[in-house]
Amino acid sequence: MRSYQDPCGIARALDRVGERWALLVVRELLLGPRRFTDLRAGLPSASPNVLSQRLRELEDAGVVQRRALAPPVAATVYELTPRGRDLEPVIVALARWGSRAVPLPRGELSPSALMIALRTTFDPGALSRGRLAVVLDGEPFSVEIARGALSVARGEPEAPDATITTTARTLRAVVFAGHEPRGVEIAGDAALATRFLGAFARPAPA
Structure with missing residues (x-):
C-alpha cells in the first residue's frame, strides 16, 4: 500500500x-x-x-x-x-x-447507499417513532425510529409496524424527487409508511 x-x-x-x-x-x-x-x-x-x-x-x-x-x-x-x-x-x-455537492452525477444508488442517504436526510420533526421493514430490489432492511433518530440495519425487523416494498430507483424518486408512490407496495400501518416516505429532504446545494 x-x-x-x-x-x-x-x-x-x-x-x-x-x-x-x-x-x-x-x-x-x-x-x-x-x-x-x-x-x-x-x-x-x-x-x-x-x-x-x-x-x-x-x-x-x-x-x-x-x-x-x-x-x-x-x-x-x-x-x-x-x-x-x-x-x-x-x-x-x-x-x-x-449530498450538497453539485452537479449530481448520473447513475443509480445501491440499496445500501440509498438507506444511508435516508439516514442522513431524515427530518426528526416529521416522525418520532416507528419500526419499518424496507425491502429494496428484494433486499430487506430494518428501520427503527426512536426519539426522532433513524437507524438502519440489513435484515428483516421483528414485528414491523409497516413494510415498504419497492426498488431503490423508485424509492429514491419518491423520497427525493417528489414522485407519486407508484410501484411502492405498503403493508401494515399505511399512515406510518406514508409519513415515513415524506420524512426526508434534499439538502440545498452548496
Whole structure:
C-alpha cells in the first residue's frame, strides 16, 4: 500500500482507507455483511480485480474481515471489524457533506447507499417513532425510529409496524424527487409508511 509518510492522523487514516473505492466498500458493509457478488452489485463500476485488491488492503488494515457462514449456506462474507465500524460517523458525515455537492452525477444508488442517504436526510420533526421493514430490489432492511433518530440495519425487523416494498430507483424518486408512490407496495400501518416516505429532504446545494 502507498503511504503519505506523514505522522498526521488524517494522513495515517488515508493510508488505510484513502484508496479509490475503499470507503465505498466500507459504505456497502456499514449495514451488515456482504458476499463478494453483493459488493460487485453495489459497486458495479469497480472491476473485480480492483474490488478484490481493496478488500485485501482493508483486511490488512484491520478494517474488514472475512467470515464463513455455516452450512447449508456455505458462503464467505465480508464484514467490518470493530475498528471498521468506528468509521460509521465518518461515512455519515461525508454523506451529509457530499449530498450538497453539485452537479449530481448520473447513475443509480445501491440499496445500501440509498438507506444511508435516508439516514442522513431524515427530518426528526416529521416522525418520532416507528419500526419499518424496507425491502429494496428484494433486499430487506430494518428501520427503527426512536426519539426522532433513524437507524438502519440489513435484515428483516421483528414485528414491523409497516413494510415498504419497492426498488431503490423508485424509492429514491419518491423520497427525493417528489414522485407519486407508484410501484411502492405498503403493508401494515399505511399512515406510518406514508409519513415515513415524506420524512426526508434534499439538502440545498452548496
